[in-house]
Amino acid sequence: MNTSNKTVLTMEDSVASREKSLPVLDYETVSPLRKFARDLFVSPLINYIIPTDFLVKILKTSHSELAHESLSRPGGWRSMMLAYANQKPLDMIDALVIKYGTFPMGLRNRKRMVVRKLVELIDYYLTKDGEANIVGVGAGTGVNTIEAIAYRRGSKVKAHLFDLAEDAFVKGEELKRHHDVEEHVHFIKADVAHLDKYLSIRPHIVKLIGIIEYLPDENLHKLLDDVSPFLTPESTVVVNTLEDAHNIDRFLKRVFNLNFYYRSPARLVEILKRHGYSDFRHEYEPLRVYSLLTAHRR
Numbered sequence: 001m002n003t004s005n006k007t008v009l010t011m012e013d014s015v016a017s018r019e020k021s022l023p024v025l026d027y028e029t030v031s032p033l034r035k036f037a038r039d040l041f042v043s044p045l046i047n048y049i050i051p052t053d054f055l056v057k058i059l060k061t062s063h064s065e066l067a068h069e070s071l072s073r074p075g076g077w078r079s080m081m082l083a084y085a086n087q088k089p090l091d092m093i094d095a096l097v098i099k100y101g102t103f104p105m106g107l108r109n110r111k112r113m114v115v116r117k118l119v120e121l122i123d124y125y126l127t128k129d130g131e132a133n134i135v136g137v138g139a140g141t142g143v144n145t146i147e148a149i150a151y152r153r154g155s156k157v158k159a160h161l162f163d164l165a166e167d168a169f170v171k172g173e174e175l176k177r178h179h180d181v182e183e184h185v186h187f188i189k190a191d192v193a194h195l196d197k198y199l200s201i202r203p204h205i206v207k208l209i210g211i212i213e214y215l216p217d218e219n220l221h222k223l224l225d226d227v228s229p230f231l232t233p234e235s236t237v238v239v240n241t242l243e244d245a246h247n248i249d250r251f252l253k254r255v256f257n258l259n260f261y262y263r264s265p266a267r268l269v270e271i272l273k274r275h276g277y278s279d280f281r282h283e284y285e286p287l288r289v290y291s292l293l294t295a296h297r298r
């Protein structure tokens with residue numbers, strides 16, 4: 001990574017210096033046997049064989065809060081929070097949805113990966129510049145950023161988190177208090193298109209997590225047009241991909257009306273290159289539902 005300091009600092013150096021307190025990546029995985037059974041029996045059943053109305057009825061009659069939330073507000077910040085919380089299942093359907101569903105499992109893995117990456121980047125910029133400024137777009141409750149900052153609470157770290165859903169900030173304020181990071185995190189209700197009205201700083205880290213999979217290419221290009229001018233050559237963008245790695249898209253569409261825009265890392269790199277990004281780093285979580293890309297715009 002290129003720096004303006006005299007000493008050339010790599011991400012690995014700054015990570016190594018604080019390695020003891022990095023978040024542990026305790027990922028969730030699926031055993032080959034379970035994957036085999038899922039591919040052979042579960043996928044055909046939920047995608048094709050069981051009628052949609054019946055699946056919806058089963059979900060409605062279960063006590064699964066995640067199923068109910070996903071039926072009424074598919075893909076919203078509340079369902080993300082329920083998937084992250086992974087509370088003790090209330091019945092068998094709830095267990096199948098929240099504990100063993102590859103989508104919520106992948107989401108929890110993504111959160112682990114994002115929090116870890118943010119802590120690594122915070123360390124890098126703290127070592128390099130003595131401060132770290134984060135901008136999050138479509139941040140919801142800000143849980144990823146809040147948890148990452150909690151690891152470096154005493155430092156000069158600031159986050160400006162944008163979302164349109166003001167109700168997510170109520171939960172976010174609770175999380176800020178819980179993690180004792182009130183001074184570090186600011187929520188802003190605004191569309192990403194209006195970032196310029198609210199941002200006076202040049203962010204070190206721009207976080208686009210849980211947003212681009214809801215956007216068709218046209219809107220993704222617009223989002224990148226809105227966000228990219230704020231990045232300096234030293235800034236890092238952190239963005240996730242989503243892929244239908246476990247063949248559940250048909251189920252998600254017909255039952256929850258969830259219409260995702262899947263993109264492989266290669267496809268996202270192609271799009272980011274068109275907006276001037278380079279220097280890509282990429283990693284998958286073990287279920288390969290989500291991956292994280294970081295890039296610079298130099």
Ligand SMILES: C[S@@+](CC[C@H](N)C(=O)[O-])C[C@H]1O[C@@H](n2cnc3c(N)ncnc32)[C@H](O)[C@@H]1O
Nearest residue numbers: 075077080138139140163164165191192209210
């Ligand atoms: C699926 S949630 C993800 C929340 C959080 N990033 C996470 O990963 O847990 C997507 C969020 O993006 C927000 N959002 C969608 N379009 C937006 C826009 N144009 N500007 C700001 N926020 C937006 C929604 O309100 C929603 O809270």
